[in-house]
Amino acid sequence: xxxxxxxxxxxxxxxxxxxxxxxxxxxxxxxxxxxxxxxxxxxxxxxxxxxxxxxxxxxxxxxxxxxxxxxxxxxxxxxxxxxxxxxxxxxxxxxxxxxxxxxxxxxxxxxxxxxxxxxxxxxxxxxxxxxxxxxxxxxxxxxxxxxxxxxxxxxxxxxxxxxxxxxxxxx
Amino acid sequence: xxxxxxxxxxxxxxxxxxxxxxxxxxxxxxxxxxxxxxxxxxxxxxxxxxxxxxxxxxxxxxxxxxxxxxxxxxxxxxxxxxxxxxxxxxxxxxxxxxxxxxxxxxxxxxxxxxxxxxxxxxxxxxxxxxxxxxxxxxxxxxxxxxxxxxxxxxxxxxxxxxxxxxxxxxxxxxxxxxxxxxxxxxxxxxxxxxxxxxxxxxxxxxxxxxxxxxxxxxxxxxxxxxxxxxxxxxxxxxxxxxxxxxxxxxxxxxxxxxxxxxxxxxxxxxxxxxxxxxxxxxxxxxxxxxxxxxxxxxxxxxxxxxxxxxxxxxxxxxxxxxxxxxxxxxxxxxxxxxxxxxxxxxxxxxxxxxxxxxxxxxxxxxxxxxxxxxxxxxxxxxxxxxxxxxxxxxxxxxxxxxxxxxxxxxxxxxxxxxxxxxxxxxxxxxxxxxxxxxxxxxxxxxxxxxxxxxxxxxxxxxxxxxxxxxxxxxxxxxxxxxxxxxxxxxxxxxxxxxxx
Numbered sequence: 141x142x143x144x145x146x147x148x149x150x151x152x153x154x155x156x157x158x159x160x161x162x163x164x165x166x167x168x169x170x171x172x173x174x175x176x177x178x179x180x181x182x183x184x185x186x187x188x189x190x191x192x193x194x195x196x197x198x199x200x201x202x203x204x205x206x207x208x209x210x211x212x213x214x215x216x217x218x219x220x221x222x223x224x225x226x227x228x229x230x231x232x233x234x235x236x237x238x239x240x241x242x243x244x245x246x247x248x249x250x251x252x253x254x255x256x257x258x259x260x261x262x263x264x265x266x267x268x269x270x271x272x273x274x275x276x277x278x279x280x281x282x283x284x285x286x287x288x289x290x291x292x293x294x295x296x297x298x299x300x301x302x303x304x305x306x307x308x309x310x311x
Numbered sequence: 312x313x314x315x316x317x318x319x320x321x322x323x324x325x326x327x328x329x330x331x332x333x334x335x336x337x338x339x340x341x342x343x344x345x346x347x348x349x350x351x352x353x354x355x356x357x358x359x360x361x362x363x364x365x366x367x368x369x370x371x372x373x374x375x376x377x378x379x380x381x382x383x384x385x386x387x388x389x390x391x392x393x394x395x396x397x398x399x400x401x402x403x404x405x406x407x408x409x410x411x412x413x414x415x416x417x418x419x420x421x422x423x424x425x426x427x428x429x430x431x432x433x434x435x436x437x438x439x440x441x442x443x444x445x446x447x448x449x450x451x452x453x454x455x456x457x458x459x460x461x462x463x464x465x466x467x468x469x470x471x472x473x474x475x476x477x478x479x480x481x482x483x484x485x486x487x488x489x490x491x492x493x494x495x496x497x498x499x500x501x502x503x504x505x506x507x508x509x510x511x512x513x514x515x516x517x518x519x520x521x522x523x524x525x526x527x528x529x530x531x532x533x534x535x536x537x538x539x540x541x542x543x544x545x546x547x548x549x550x551x552x553x554x555x556x557x558x559x560x561x562x563x564x565x566x567x568x569x570x571x572x573x574x575x576x577x578x579x580x581x582x583x584x585x586x587x588x589x590x591x592x593x594x595x596x597x598x599x600x601x602x603x604x605x606x607x608x609x610x611x612x613x614x615x616x617x618x619x620x621x622x623x624x625x626x627x628x629x630x631x632x633x634x635x636x637x638x639x640x641x642x643x644x645x646x647x648x649x650x651x652x653x654x655x656x657x658x659x660x661x662x663x664x665x666x667x668x669x670x671x672x673x674x675x676x677x678x679x680x681x682x683x684x685x686x687x688x689x690x691x692x693x694x695x696x697x698x699x700x701x702x703x704x705x706x707x708x709x710x711x712x713x714x715x716x717x718x719x720x721x722x723x724x725x726x727x728x729x730x731x732x733x734x735x736x737x738x739x740x741x742x743x744x745x746x747x748x749x750x751x752x753x754x755x756x757x758x759x760x761x762x763x764x765x766x767x768x769x770x771x772x773x774x775x776x777x778x779x780x781x782x783x784x785x786x787x788x789x790x791x792x793x794x795x796x797x798x799x800x801x802x803x804x805x806x807x808x809x810x811x
Contacts, residue, residue, distance in 0.1 A: 282317070293435055304425045
């Protein structure tokens with residue numbers, strides 16, 4: 141067994157266990173914390189696939205920014221009320237399970253039977269290179285420099301807009 | 312692509328640089344001297360003037376900037392883009408005039424810096440939109456426009472209802488841009504590129520699963536349909552137009568619609584074109600039946616917009632539905648799929664700019680005085696506000712398409728293009744829709760002039776500056792209604808989309 145497979149098994153196990161724990165917890169805060177663990181182990185899986193940039197982005201954006209946002213929302217709404225959400229409507233549980241099974245079957249079908257990667261004959265070396273931060277940085281500052289600058293102004297507008305909305309007072 | 316070519320390409324985005332620099336300048340001025348709020352509109356106007364000079368200078372160029380390969384780039388500097396930039400800039404100038412005299416904007420004097428900054432965010436987004444030839448840049452610029460307009464729509468009134476409108480806008484907008492992004496990712500998955508020109512050259516030689524491609528392009532059309540508020544993606548329009556401050560409503564109805572149309576036209580023409588014959592008819596690849604899709608959208612927009620407008624009692628809401636119907640008329644010009652139809656749409660846009668902004672401005676000035684936008688409250692205003700009454704009547708008649716206003720010319724050019732393309736049935740539906748629209752426009756006139764009011768109302772005086780702005784808006788409608796050669800030539804000279 142190479143180190144790569146060992147790492148894969150470890151990350152996959154952490155991912156699976158934290159995923160199951162996340163959906164079975166009653167307290168939403170604990171659920172959210174298990175989701176952070178899940179995101180972290182996913183980042184590890186990306187690393188074993190040579191996708192450095194996606195791994196870093198996963199940690200910064202999902203495990204960092206989006207989870208903080210999640211926790212804030214949980215803090216601001218009343219979790220006591222939401223806890224009993226499924227108790228009021230037990231049908232929702234069946235619906236959720238059905239959707240999950242459907243998605244699982246779909247992914248299983250794609251991986252096992254339809255073989256979508258058969259037609260793709262890219263060299264592994266090229267895809268390894270494409271995932272590096274250096275390559276993405278090069279693309280970002282040459283080919284995509286104009287959209288990159290536009291994103292800068294997008295963030296400036298968003299920040300100013302958020303300030304305006306936050307300072308608003310309701311009558 | 313090296314640093315030298317990036318630097319030399321900056322010359323093509325001079326207008327955008329001017330707008331971006333003004334945006335930063337407004338932020339800085341507002342931070343350094345918070346007392347000088349009154350200077351902000353003038354700084355904005357100066358920035359727009361400089362950008363306008365650059366845009367006019369750029370007429371005649373047809374080149375790719377920020378090349379991604381030998382024959383395609385991120386940004387297409389062409390006359391078609393410059394035309395829509397002119398429309399956006401003209402609308403911005405008028406909306407800044409509106410903002411100066413709007414009582415709604417005056418009530419948030421503390422936040423004037425943010426107001427103009429976000430407005431320039433919108434302009435920058437629209438500038439990139441109309442020239443973008445890559446789906447990445449298109450998506451980012453649409454987001455830049457949308458995010459700024461979400462905030463501006465809920466900027467002024469601190470009431471729950473106005474914030475609800477703003478929230479509705481965010482949710483509908485978020486969903487539609489999510490759908491659009493999904494469509495873009497499907498297209499990228501199929502073709503391996505996001506550049507419109509490269510997609511075109513790939514789909515010309517390679518065939519793709521038809522249903523996937525159809526879904527992907529329809530998803531992109533949803534995102535653009537939201538921006539131009541065409542039915543059935545129009546549900547946000549009445550609420551947002553009613554809740555937003557009036558200058559922003561006017562701006563959304565003209566400038567942001569123009570940018571959406573520019574992207575839609577560029578997307579359809581560049582991505583799906585096979586060849587153009589010498590009559591200027593576009594031979595599109597028959598992957599997707601664009602004509603049927605656009606005709607369907609257009610008939611839905613016209614009919615829904617016009618018939619729903621019949622029941623509206625709030626003038627802002629009525630104008631919102633009327634702008635949905637107007638988007639339907641303008642879509643017809645694209646459905647023709649020829650340079651003649653495109654010219655007709657562009658002529659209609661010039662006319663629509665003046666008449667729609669004019670109608671909103673007069674409604675705003677009347678609302679400043681009587682504090683209401685209800686059609687019932689307009690009874691007898693024709694006598695107390697003679698100038699505003701006459702000009703409102705004039706703008707509304709132009710929207711309905713009555714000669715000798717320019718609205719008539721816009722519709723005639725459009726119908727000629729339809730008849731030339733043998734789309735008689737569609738032309739008849741559009742004509743019948745015009746008749747329906749006449750009812751609700753004239754209903755306002757009835758309240759202004761024909762209804763007897765018992766109580767005596769004082770005559771209200773209009774400031775000289777506002778009267779001047781109204782004349783600036785009304786004069787082109789009157790002049791172009793009689794002497795329309797200049798706008799026809801302007802539109803004809805500006806249909807050159809890069810690559811053909």
